[in-house]
Amino acid sequence: MSMLLTNIVELVTNDPAHGDGLGIVPDAAVVVQAGRIAWTGPAVSAPSTDAAVDLGGRCVIPGFVDSHSHTVFAGDRAAEFAARMTGEPYTGGGIATTVAATRAASEDTLRARGQALVREMLAQGTTTVEIKSGYGQDVVTESRMLRIARELTPETTYLGAHTVPAEYADDRAGYLRLVTGPMLAACAPHARWVDVFCEPAAPTAFDEDESRAVLRAGLRAGLLARVHGNQLSAGPGVRLAVEVGAASVDHCTHLTDADVDALAGSWGSGPGPTAGGGGPGPGTVATLLPAVEFSTRSPYPDARRLLAAGVPVALATDCNPGSGYSSSMSFVVALAVREMRMSPAEALWSATAGGAAALRRDDVGHLRVGARADLTVLDAPSHTYLAYRPGVPLVSEVWKDGNRA
Amino acid sequence: MSMLLTNIVELVTNDPAHGDGLGIVPDAAVVVQAGRIAWTGPAVSAPSTDAAVDLGGRCVIPGFVDSHSHTVFAGDRAAEFAARMTGEPYTGGGIATTVAATRAASEDTLRARGQALVREMLAQGTTTVEIKSGYGQDVVTESRMLRIARELTPETTYLGAHTVPAEYADDRAGYLRLVTGPMLAACAPHARWVDVFCEPAAPTAFDEDESRAVLRAGLRAGLLARVHGNQLSAGPGVRLAVEVGAASVDHCTHLTDADVDALAGSWGSGPGPTAGGGGPGPGTVATLLPAVEFSTRSPYPDARRLLAAGVPVALATDCNPGSGYSSSMSFVVALAVREMRMSPAEALWSATAGGAAALRRDDVGHLRVGARADLTVLDAPSHTYLAYRPGVPLVSEVWKDGNRA
Numbered sequence: 001m002s003m004l005l006t007n008i009v010e011l012v013t014n015d016p017a018h019g020d021g022l023g024i025v026p027d028a029a030v031v032v033q034a035g036r037i038a039w040t041g042p043a044v045s046a047p048s049t050d051a052a053v054d055l056g057g058r059c060v061i062p063g064f065v066d067s068h069s070h071t072v073f074a075g076d077r078a079a080e081f082a083a084r085m086t087g088e089p090y091t092g093g094g095i096a097t098t099v100a101a102t103r104a105a106s107e108d109t110l111r112a113r114g115q116a117l118v119r120e121m122l123a124q125g126t127t128t129v130e131i132k133s134g135y136g137q138d139v140v141t142e143s144r145m146l147r148i149a150r151e152l153t154p155e156t157t158y159l160g161a162h163t164v165p166a167e168y169a170d171d172r173a174g175y176l177r178l179v180t181g182p183m184l185a186a187c188a189p190h191a192r193w194v195d196v197f198c199e200p201a202a203p204t205a206f207d208e209d210e211s212r213a214v215l216r217a218g219l220r221a222g223l224l225a226r227v228h229g230n231q232l233s234a235g236p237g238v239r240l241a242v243e244v245g246a247a248s249v250d251h252c253t254h255l256t257d258a259d260v261d262a263l264a265g266s267w268g269s270g271p272g273p274t275a276g277g278g279g280p281g282p283g284t285v286a287t288l289l290p291a292v293e294f295s296t297r298s299p300y301p302d303a304r305r306l307l308a309a310g311v312p313v314a315l316a317t318d319c320n321p322g323s324g325y326s327s328s329m330s331f332v333v334a335l336a337v338r339e340m341r342m343s344p345a346e347a348l349w350s351a352t353a354g355g356a357a358a359l360r361r362d363d364v365g366h367l368r369v370g371a372r373a374d375l376t377v378l379d380a381p382s383h384t385y386l387a388y389r390p391g392v393p394l395v396s397e398v399w400k401d402g403n404r405a
Numbered sequence: 406m407s408m409l410l411t412n413i414v415e416l417v418t419n420d421p422a423h424g425d426g427l428g429i430v431p432d433a434a435v436v437v438q439a440g441r442i443a444w445t446g447p448a449v450s451a452p453s454t455d456a457a458v459d460l461g462g463r464c465v466i467p468g469f470v471d472s473h474s475h476t477v478f479a480g481d482r483a484a485e486f487a488a489r490m491t492g493e494p495y496t497g498g499g500i501a502t503t504v505a506a507t508r509a510a511s512e513d514t515l516r517a518r519g520q521a522l523v524r525e526m527l528a529q530g531t532t533t534v535e536i537k538s539g540y541g542q543d544v545v546t547e548s549r550m551l552r553i554a555r556e557l558t559p560e561t562t563y564l565g566a567h568t569v570p571a572e573y574a575d576d577r578a579g580y581l582r583l584v585t586g587p588m589l590a591a592c593a594p595h596a597r598w599v600d601v602f603c604e605p606a607a608p609t610a611f612d613e614d615e616s617r618a619v620l621r622a623g624l625r626a627g628l629l630a631r632v633h634g635n636q637l638s639a640g641p642g643v644r645l646a647v648e649v650g651a652a653s654v655d656h657c658t659h660l661t662d663a664d665v666d667a668l669a670g671s672w673g674s675g676p677g678p679t680a681g682g683g684g685p686g687p688g689t690v691a692t693l694l695p696a697v698e699f700s701t702r703s704p705y706p707d708a709r710r711l712l713a714a715g716v717p718v719a720l721a722t723d724c725n726p727g728s729g730y731s732s733s734m735s736f737v738v739a740l741a742v743r744e745m746r747m748s749p750a751e752a753l754w755s756a757t758a759g760g761a762a763a764l765r766r767d768d769v770g771h772l773r774v775g776a777r778a779d780l781t782v783l784d785a786p787s788h789t790y791l792a793y794r795p796g797v798p799l800v801s802e803v804w805k806d807g808n809r810a
Binding site for chain 1: 481483484486487490491492525529696699700702730731732733735736737739742743746748749786787789790792793794795796797798
């Protein structure tokens with residue numbers, strides 16, 4: 001059955017066939033068939049269909065692709081957040097608090113929390129989400145997190161190398177053997193990606209050699225690579241990500257010129273960030289997570305430097321209980337515009353097509369013919385409103401695989 | 406009929422009887438009768454009632470009091486916003502664009518937009534809102550705006566002196582005569598407040614003498630005073646507000662020590678901003694509007710300086726199409742914590758009891774016995790989540806005058 005979605009005042013397609021940048025079609029319609037996009041264009045030219053839905057003069061964008069989240073966990077760290085914001089001393093355990101709560105939680109508890117967060121994301125227009133492990137840091141809990149995550153999304157990431165847990169503080173090599181050995185073996189069946197928090201400046205994170213070992217072991221196990229890099233210092237994360245062919249390096253707050261060159265070089269002459277609709281290439285995307293800088297009161301990454309160098313940029317939430325617990329891609333877009341001087345169009349591209357490139361997906365993040373019919377409907381006349389009306393829940397409905405969610 | 410609202414994991418009352426600051430009651434219940442709060446306390450001590458509603462272990466706060474908005478207007482300025490954010494030249498008319506669109510709009514169009522925005526605010530937990538005129542700048546349109554605003558809220562503000570319209574650019578005295586004469590006469594029946602944009606640094610705003618004339622005329626007509634002051638420069642707005650006994654001076658971005666002293670002095674030894682539940686006093690509240698600084702990429706006001714001096718602080722959205730189009734008090738709270746270093750508790754107090762003080766209302770902004778039963782239910786275990794989860798629509802339901810909205 002074919003379905004016409006019509007009365008769309010502004011349709012964002014990320015389809016170069018409809019123009020540069022966002023491929024915007026005014027006064028548009030979309031035809032959906034078998035869960036895929038069958039046609040997009042001006043409403044006056046729409047083909048006949050079996051049924052039609054009037055979207056009430058709203059704006060339609062591709063569903064957000066949130067390519068970096070940690071939405072399977074237990075407990076919260078609201079008190080730690082409040083202490084950080086007010087500058088008061090806090091004696092909690094940071095990430096260790098979440099690791100302890102996640103290990104102690106039942107599978108049902110973890111599943112319920114993960115389901116609730118993914119539902120919350122979907123209601124806010126996110127139709128594709130990546131979810132990492134990393135709060136288990138033992139074989140049983142890491143693999144449990146990934147089994148649950150896999151129920152929620154195909155984009156699951158093994159992050160056993162998130163931090164070194166307290167019980168291995170004096171035996172980092174032992175933890176590396178676990179992460180690259182039995183834990184990897186237990187997790188790989190449930191994961192698409194391997195990830196590592198590469199940050200020599202953080203004593204419980206991983207240095208260059210350790211990170212390389214983790215990534216190479218994951219690659220050997222058939223996983224694809226992504227990296228947490230350059231969040232706290234201009235460390236080796238970006239260069240390592242490019243070296244191993246990672247799809248994305250995430251955070252990118254502290255970059256050297258060589259880092260920027262490496263990222264740009266990974267794409268050769270491939271799609272730049274304003275090449276709207278360019279499918280995923282073979283290079284490494286720079287994924288920026290400004291909600292973390294918001295919630296940690298840290299300096300924001302320099303998005304313009306990356307864009308000027310032609311590096312594809314993705315935006316994601318990093319939704320997690322410690323450094324930033326927002327699940328809102330609209331909020332991330334608003335921050336990207338306000339704090340990183342991305343244009344509203346660049347930010348939306350990065351939150352959709354950019355995220356898809358960071359996940360090496362060509363079926364989401366755009367509304368070209370053949371794409372999944374994942375659509376977010378905004379109660380607004382244009383995509384600019386995502387930044388123009390910060391904090392306002394503008395998403396009025398969401399379609400996932402051709403069905404109203 | 407008495408109604409028990411129960412299974413409240415954290416109840417914020419702003420009632421000193423329940424403790425300093427926010428007057429928090431854990432594991433609480435509320436009794437509502439005839440649209441008012443009849444009892445609050447631990448659920449185990451709740452009196453028997455005719456009916457009960459289980460709030461599912463959520464957090465309940467007083468409905469937000471948004472004491473500064475401009476939500477009756479026509480048109481939008483999304484293109485101006487985008488140009489400002491990207492640093493591109495923009496040749497639009499600024500506020501004159503909104504004045505032209507508002508004058509040209511039908512009463513039905515203005516009413517529909519205002520209703521939609523107030524509904525949007527209510528859905529986000531705002532149960533009391535102030536609405537200003539100021540986009541008419543002629544007798545017919547100013548009074549039309551206020552008639553519509555009065556349908557939406559009792560807190561209506563005559564702001565004929567928002568800017569000097571183009572047709573009076575060479576006759577400021579003539580516009581002042583209009584604002585203090587026939588326009589005031591037409592508007593006063595629909596308004597509770599008189600306001601002026603006192604800002605010598607802005608050529609189309611009003612200087613000290615002009616502002617005093619506007620405020621004194623409004624006071625003579627039976628209105629109460631509030632002031633837009635010290636937004637762009639350390640001008641005379643704050644001192645004038647205190648001089649005329651204004652309930653609030655709004656913006657307060659640029660303050661001298663004398664300004665801070667004047668605000669503190671206006672309260673004598675009255676309630677400070679952490680006196681949670683202190684009823685409105687006779688002084689002048691400092692109302693901060695950080696969503697404007699967000700959307701104009703401007704420096705934020707120094708909330709801590711005001712709090713340290715004992716000045717009661719209110720937070721409001723300033724929802725308007727030009728300088729900040731957010732209607733979200735949750736977003737304002739998150740900005741206040743991140744950007745102005747207010748604690749989550751201070752920010753929530755300012756967004757509820759502070760707003761009530763800025764409107765000289767003692768029936769809203771708190772949940773003491775006798776208050777209006779205006780309650781916002783958060784899908785969160787504590788009020789800290791408003792800042793901990795920025796951008797996430799946490800409001801799960803809203804009660805207004807004892808009824809689910």
